Amino acid sequence: MLKVLIVDDEPSNIQGLVRYINWTELGYDKPKTKESGEEALEALLETAFDVLISDVSMPVMNGIELVAKAKSMHPHIQVLMISGYNEFEFVQEAIHVGAQAYVLKPLKLEEVSGKLTAFRVTLEKMRQVVEQTNELEKKVSGSLKLIRERFVNDLIAEVAQTDEMLSSWNSLMELPEIKQGFQIILFGVDHFLSSGKDAKERMILGSGFKQTVEVGLSDVESIFLAQTNPDEFVALHLNPTPEERVRVEKQLPFIQNMVRERYGSTVTVGCGRMGSRWDEVPLFYKELKFMMAKARLISDGQIVRYDYMDSNEFKDYRLREEFMPNILKLMETGDSAKVGEYMNRIFELLLTLEPTSFSYAQAFGMSFLSELIRNLKGQEDSDGEMNILMWRRMLDCGNPGQILELLVDYVNRYMLIEKKAHMNQQHNLIRKIAVFIEDRLQENWTVKQLAEQFNLNASYLSVLFKREMGKTISEFVQEIRIRRARKLLQDPNIKVYEVAEQVGIQTSAYFTYLFKKLVGCTPQEYRDYRYSAEE
Template sequence: MIQALIVDDEPMHVEGLARHVQWESLGYAQPLTAMSGEAALAILRERRIDVLVTDVSMPGINGIELAARCKKANPGIQVLMVSGYDEFEFVQEAIEVGARGYVLKPIKVAEIEGKLAAFRASLEKMRRIEAETTELQAKVSGSLDVVKERFIHDLIEGAVESETVASWTRLLELPDLQEGVRLVLFSSDRLLVEGTDARSRVMRGAAFFKAVSVSLSDICSVIIAKLGPEEVLTVHINPASEDKARLEKQISFIQDVMLEQHGLSITVGISQTCPKWSDVPLAYRRMKFMMARARLLERGLVLYENQLDDNDFQNQRVSEEYIPEIIHMLGEAKQADKALEYASNVFALLETGQSLSYLQAFALGLLSELSRKPTRPEALNAEMNVSVMQQILDCSQASQVRQLALRYLAQYATASRNEQATQQHHLIQAICEYIYEHLHENVTVKQLAEMNHINASYLSVLFKKETGQTISDYIQEVRINRAKELLHNPTVRVYEVAEKVGFQTAAYFAYLFKKITGQTPQEYRNYH
């Protein structure tokens, strides 16, 4: 049963709700009651409460403060606010602290029951989600195959770092890495028979994974994962010579089974032994590249990583990985330093094994891509780009090319940061001025974002970074400060002050003013 708590400083209101609402038929236990916020908090410390029904205006701890404390202690609690104030601001305040419903006095039983029924539906869904999540977690924890598959996915994506290897090793009970890791990638090529509908593809994918896992089940320290309907990857830990031979003998069996039973040819890539876990992502990418190139001529091959043309792979990484990644990171102010470190590592990698002209071509290609970006900093004009490119062409040593390119990238990152910071500063200043000039209006974050053609969430982040405050807190502070100025003029009535600073009612203005300053508007005026 759902447990509700009614809080109101008026005994008749509490008794009326407890007596006239059909609690049992709504799926609720008989509600608990309290006559103050303090008494309600005492009950909440002792009992689990699912639904809080509270009056807004109470002495001591009012309903809004009570709701805020309850939501902090129990985020799932459903809060229904009851008030005699027919005012938008109190509704807004209630929503901000987490209230899910708001009704006005005099209370209508049917309206209360409608809200309680909706709360019950929400609570039932939340409990179902919690139960199913717990059940799923239990299944995942109990399924070693699922955990192994997650490990391999993270491994090839580079998400398994030196700090997390130990925890994965304990979880999967993996042996210590002494002889390294060897990858064997099985990838389907093309169908040689009919059957491209969804059901056929699912069945083939399941048969593909089963063929690999059953065939290799008797080989020690092999983890197998399905990367997709057309790829299965095996990770062989500490592969002994005899185990390598046994695994390779099974490859032709797997290829034959898939071809005969499902009309599917399979290309297989076998990596060299990786000494460290951190070497696996690169080995996987090398195999993918090697297998894609080989498929252009023939399908159903067994390929070894030592057959890969390193120059071809390096060229592909330069054009499809290195340059795009450097440009992407330079485009984000927070990653500028990381971009320079990454670029430095790329140059160091290319310097070993590549000619001076190759390194020059890489540097020129990188600068050329940066110069074509529509968002490039104005400080780096075309003349400067041409000058740096010419200096790179004049270099006689690889180290000179690296120094020139990295110096340009550092200038690019600094210019981008400065330009972006200046633009953001001007934007936030303009927004602050607009807020001050339109205090009498109900200015929203969405409205400000649309006016400036940016995402509302992004604007909120920028504003907080520039001012140290959220937009709503800033608006509230400006309103209260402007109200203080106006209250010094005795000819302006309090309700007029409220209107001038954007409050729809004097009641909510008085409530918020006292909440922030500790004085009512009239007390503040009298004191000053």
């Protein structure tokens, strides 16, 4: 049974809930009750309650403060706020600090029961998630096949294999030390999605392909298998002996023949070069994908080997399909240091790690520059004076380092121009929105409504506003309201509740709460003491 704590400074409200809600039927124990936030905090320290029901307006510690502290103590506690019709701003604040729902006075028992039922369902789902996660952890710890597959997938996805990470893998399996190296073998069903097969046929083909690869390589213990897609399998062969390599070679045509005979589909196989470090796996995998894609242009169902790959062609392919899109994405972040670091890694990878002539390095630099000019926005003419100057400077370079420096300089200058233009545009937009808010302070615009007004995504507007103004839209509105309220309070002819109305705050209670939160005293105290003292 779930545990509930009800907090309200009016005992009649508490008794009504305790007496007239069928707690047992809803899956709850008889509620514990407290009449103040301070008493409730003591109870929360002693007991892990599942649900907290609290009034919003209470003396000393109000419902908002109680919810914030309760959530910090018990993050998963479900909170139902009780509010009067004129306290909606309090409820908004409570939801902001973690309340899940609210009901308005006078209370409707069926509405409260509905909220409690929803809470029970949520708590039950949370419990199921925890149980299933624990069960999955047990299965993962006990399944060597699953652990190996996850390890290979992590390698391909370029998850950094630090000493700490490798140690964690060793705790799950005996990870062999790479002594004789490793080889990647990639199996791919040809035309899996465009073969004309319907959904059921593709499911059968995918399952049959998986079973065939697993059976075909099952007698080689040093192979880690991972299915990366329904139509693709990766075999990571660790420390292969000559005898094992011969056995594996014999199984490659066996796997191809079985899939062709049973499912009418061909399988292309790629055999990679030998490696000696885990961080080489992603590159070798990409090489195999490139080799197999080229082989399929000629015919399906081949066995292709790294020995026949044109490494320069592969580098050009990576530049066009991998490196350039990544550079453009990094440039959009505006972080020139990261762009420069990434470009340096590219040049190190493609020009330094393998022996290459300077003429190739220069030709690669030309290709790099050409791709940059083609992809960057704002390039009106690739034969313009700026670009001609860049081509000439490229020809004048005497070593790969100068080529890299020239390209980084080109990118940095472009980013600087773009950043200035973009920042000016954002600055003007946010200032325009800030003025719009100030002019309509009494209208209570939501972030969503503001975003729609200015044709923006609400989340993007929130991030942009915080970055430009140093505060959230809600904080900005509150500060503007209180700043205007301080000026109005200087006029003794305007009552406090009238000041609240004029700055767009619906109730005196919330106005007092917010004013004290931001200024440190109540509006009346400010009028009586602080205002005269500030003068």
